[in-house]
Amino acid sequence: MAAKGTIAEPRFVGERPASIRDAFDFARDAHDGEERKGDGAPFIVHPVAVAALLDAEGYDDAVLTAALLHDVVENTDHELDELVERFGVDVAELVAAMTEDESIEDYEQRKDAHREQIAAAGERAAAIYVADKLSNLRDMRRLYADVGERAGERFKAPTLDDRVTAWRRDAAMGAGMVPGLALTRELRGELDGFEAERAARRGTVSSGG
16 A cells, blocks of 8 residues: 555566565655655656666666665755665665756756766666656656646756756767667657647747737
């Protein structure tokens, strides 16, 4: 039974070793009470979505564990040392790579620094990163369908154009680091679709006066 405000255990968790269930339970507890900015859903749905994308691509247990935990250090009071002790150095290093340096105030500079961090961490970190961006973009498209350009107000980017530019750079990095990764192609396809939706919506608004 799912805890209040969270979700039930995903299918892929039950098909993997007990360490994956431990990571899911840990992340669900860590993010308890947090909500997604777009639709108010329990925050845990996002790391689960990221891990599910990577599970479908056949990634190993360490990558799935890190995917489930990838926002724990950035968004909660848990520290990397705790993850090292509980899940091992390999997982903790992937989570560290996924953790942005919030001390960098400028949005573009922070995103550039994060890409450099991911690049230094290697292909597995890049795969988690691309899956994270793909999940976020899909959430954005659902929100955009409801509220249009105001969707940008609920996320960290200064404007939606800035967010799209960052996603394009993310996709380019993913393609360079993990050639042939299907998730990167999906990210680019979602971006093309999103930009087409924005163009059509702005055209409708303009033509309507």
